[in-house]
Amino acid sequence: MGTLSGLFAPERVAVVGATDREGSVGRAILENLGAFDGDVVAVNPNREDVLGYRCYADVASVGEPVDLAVVVVPPSIAVPVVREAAEAGVENVVVVTAGFSETGADGASREGELKAVAAEYDLNLVGPNCLGVMNTTVDMNATFGPEMALPGSVSFMSQSGAFITAVLDWAADQGIGFKDVVSLGNKAVLDETDFVREWGDDPDTDVVLGYLESVQDGQEFLEAARETTRETPVAVVKSGRTDAGAKAASSHTGAIAGSEAAYEAGLEQAGVLRADSVQELFDSARALSGLPLPDSDDVAVVTNAGGPGVMATDAIGDSTLSLASFGDDTLDTFREVLPEEANIYNPVDVIGDASVERFTTAVDAALSDPNVSSAVVVSAPTAVLDFEELAEALVDVQAEHGKPVVASLMGGSRTEPAVEKLRTAGIPNYFDPARAVDSLDALARQRRITEREYVEPTTFDVDREAARDILMDAKERDDNRLGVEAMGLLDAYGIETPAGEVVDEPADAVTVAENIDGPVVMKIVSPDILHKSDIGGVKVGVANENVYDAYEDLVARATNYQPDATILGVQVQEMVDLDDGTETIVGVNRDPQFGPLVLFGLGGIFVEVLEDTTLRVAPVSEPEAREMIDEVKAAPLLRGARGRTPADVEGVIETIQRLSQLVTDFPAILELDINPLVAGPDGVRAVDVRLTVDTDQL
Template identity: 70%
Template sequence: MGRLSGLFAPSSIAVVGATDREGSVGRAIIENLDADYDGDVVAVNPYRGSVLGHTCYDDLEEAPYVDLAVVVVPPDAAIETVRSAGEVGIKNVVVITAGFGETGSEGATREQELQAVAEEYDLNVVGPNSLGIMSTPVGMNATFGPDNALDGSISFMSQSGAFVTAVLDWAIQQDIGFKDVVSLGNKAVLDETDFVEAWGEDDDTDVIVGYLEGIDRGREFIETAREANDDTPMVLVKSGRTEAGAQAASSHTGTMAGAEAAYEAGLEQAGVLRVDTVQELFDAARALSGLPELPKDDVAVVTNAGGPGVMATDAVGDSSLNLASFSDATLESFDELLPDEATGYNPVDVIGDADVARFRGALDIALNDDGVGAAIVLAAPTAVLSYEELADAVGELQAEYGKPVVGAFMGGESAERGAAALREHGIPNYFDPARAVDSLEALSRYREISERTYPEHETFEDVDRERAREILGRVEERSDNRLGVEAMDLLDAYGIPTPDGEVVDSPAEAESVAADIEGDVVMKIVSPDILHKSDIGGVRVGVEQADVRDAYEDLVARAHNYQPDADVLGVQVQAMVDLDDATETIIGANRDPQFGPLLLFGLGGIFVEVLEDTSLRVGPISEPEARTMVDEIKAAPLLRGARGREPADVDAVVEALQRLSQLVWEFPAILELDVNPLVAGPDGANAIDVRLTVDPDQLADEPRTDAPSTTDHSTPSPDQ
């Protein structure tokens, strides 16, 4: 586990603020450690001689050296305690104390002081405002929760301490075990990315699960999770989906929640299985930690109950899985095994009088079929069926064939006994057949994630960064921070094609520019105060050369009539782009506080806000990622030549997306950027309009060229 090994496997722990006072946090932590912890427990409290049989020391300087300090003292004293830990060489600290960033500006200042101390001494600090941490291999329960975790291979992190206590209480009832448990608290120093990295390297962690309200280092999280996913699947509940939920998260932990769209894109790119409920979280975790890998998505259902069998069939149909089609040899075997009233087609109904032998024989035949990747054993209780014996048969056959099998033993007390027997074989049981299907779908999703490749991001070297910086710098001369079509040269600087044209500030200049353009022209008013030019008649299409002067004057007049105080910079004169065989798309970017640039592609023009047919990725993006963005919108068939249309040059669109991705990555000063429309035709793509918002305070920085590293996590197939 690298640098966090001392956090989870300390040989000794000091509790600073230990006390024997009933109902206190300091007492609860001492009692929890005394219950099972293998190492030494040191009590620190200058106002006590001893606590629950432990000699008390005045401070960490006087106490024996420990690997981990748990801090339960008032906020100001907590900072000094962390400093003392650093001075005596203790590298791992858990700050239980609240009263930091979650409480307002004074607490936020205090949290910054804590961060500075941790940085000065290079400390691993969990919290503040944390319930604490657990690690079952060493029996460590350094929390003030009421229960210790059961032993297991799931490592669990939560941004809510209350969620930890609730989950642990529920998990004991469900017989779900954990390896490590962390209450993240305010994440002043260590955050979710640090624990993903540690658990991804930990041979004893089979699955990472978590409840998060926000992700602090979005891009680093993506890269770290991708590496962890090679061997360790990750399942998360991310709260704050709704606007109200995001506000609640912020007030609860001081987390600045990013846009939900960014989390959706970022978690998908990270290879995280995102779920909505605690039940889904641990249904997936149990399947991923206990079952064999799913070789293929074709599922057999073996049942003694026709109605629930239909329910399971419907659930498979609603999922990404398939109901397996049996071979002729398999069907013949079922004919030989089953009575005439039974059916050997999938779902296999062994009928209500089936005993364990018939159930076992049917499951054996199904798993022996090469077309079957997994099985669900769905049973209703009968007088002739022992759930415990059936569970043992299911476990033995799963071990023999190496294919995942899940149980849906329905019922009450008898089902509980059967579920307990299944757990002995690492097999989960679900009362609801749909949950059994969902658990297998989690295996399928993880297989797809683990087989992904992440190609290197291409950096285009034919870009003009100095020219781009000069164009962005024009906002420093303005009263606002927006640029429009007058910044079309910014796209040129990064190789995104634009039609010939210029922004002019007189009728004579308009005529001169138009004369150099073959054919009719498009003319648009240029004003940072008028965002939707079409709404006021600020765009003229198909203007003949002879009408350019009059069109210029008309556009300027319309702008002043619409908004007398508008800052009118002039008129853009632009070559016409043939739209007859083209599709209007949009490419854009928005800077998310956690993940950075969020790239968008979709159907553009006037339809983008109406149809909302878009795809999103956290940038920078590679060529395959850009191509997937283009392919996954609903209107993609339009680009491929639907209804006899000539196909668009999709390669040109993909390259434009990549170049835009590089632009917004290299210039963090760009807060928002829309190219709408990007006209995609048979002979290429052209950016017709642009609008962007710039942060002038970041323009002094050099363009960044440190694109995040990417790693191939598997060998590409020959056609990739």
């Protein structure tokens, strides 16, 4: 798509559909552009002038290059108007007009025509059905919102235009400024991925914020955000939680890995900070835009009020941060400068009669400690403490040490001059100490994101043709649900399975069993019978002499249970000692936005009850697979807790990666469970498999 500089910093803007009619969008946009640094032209074939602007019949009649066209004409003529603008050389278009895909089939068809025009002329097109765009560096307010944003270094996108107007009104009171603001609308062409890329390359954008209800292409967004967040923080509020993941699914993974879980996994992998509320989003933005990142997670709390200090300490316990342990030199300094009744251990309580000098001396000592990477300063108002003087001192101390400091000066109007001094220096203030801690937590999380080293997923040597043949056999049988008859898929991708075969004659079952040491497991194989154990379709510990009869009994049970079921045969399989390992699950569910999600967790029959699982978007790299192991509560079982023999964790990590490659190679696989994947001391083996396939994609 190329650079979006012409969209946000154009030299000439044309308002197509300009009018002076009271209450109209065309008038509001034209009025809002009154302060724009560049040229503004009005386009309306029915008028000679509008609000003092000369009117042109169309964009081509302007006679000068137009960098941005803002379209506010009725939806019935919007598409030809955009085409005319494109033919006149306009490269950037904002379609404010509604009446497209949000209105039903006719609108969706119209939006399709709009996309086609944009593709034909390679347009940077925002909308349709949007509020517009802003850029404070050139004083461009190409929206019909009631006010212009304050200037700043935050760039903000929103899927809701109304949300933008509310945020800008609130942010003005909070002194929060913006560089670019864009209302995404229907995202017919430009979407969140394009703006994350643009702002990631923009040296004037320090933080990217977003309000999103959906992501157009999860894989593209993940790639763009992963690149951007190495240097520029990205934080979003994601709403629109769906019940898609709660619908009945044919696999354990499908039941657990719903759409909301996909966003959680995708945003985390992309390095995007997810906020649970608008307040948290902008609390984080304040810290991210004004403060350096801390070197570690260790925080000092300095307060003149015991209760609020404890509140800050509790918040640290609930976060990813930790209370710093002061060195001996720091404790000696506290003993020298603080009264006996003060608490010199973290949190430091300088007590209620502290002067500005005592307070800031304590903050200085804490920040001087090499074990401290950031500080929270909490203060209640007292008669002996001037907040404005304290703010000035904190600005100096923070600048001297270069470590992030956040404040919680707790009060009302008397705090306003102090808060303004802090804000000017980039130090945020929060009435609630917990919010101050949360903002530091955002800084720490961003530091960890920048420290990540992205590793390309491993490509294993596999037999793709053998896997394809198994899937094609299913297509020929018109089967879209497969079970143990598809174990060969795992073998083709190097995932170890127990010895065995699927046979369709009892005599063949005997032959297979004779080549396996010890008793065997036998399972009915039918795409129509998913829960085989529920109908007695599984026999465990079958001796060789009983295999023939067991075969016939399994087939009879299946036929009696479901006379019209397709019976492919019986699987005869080597027994795996479940007591010698840990039952885990590795599965996949394909999400509409993010594609295949790989799940790992404690397996067996309790997977959906305990829900001790974690997710990643495929393809999964080796470090990501290793993180998945560490994230589940059952990880100590794998590593040898309470005297257990450690399992082959490296084998589990490799299995996750190999399954990730399988489902990436074959988009036709919609859901897949390996449950259980038994992880023992000497390796891992996939005991059972179940998958759903879209045969139309084969």
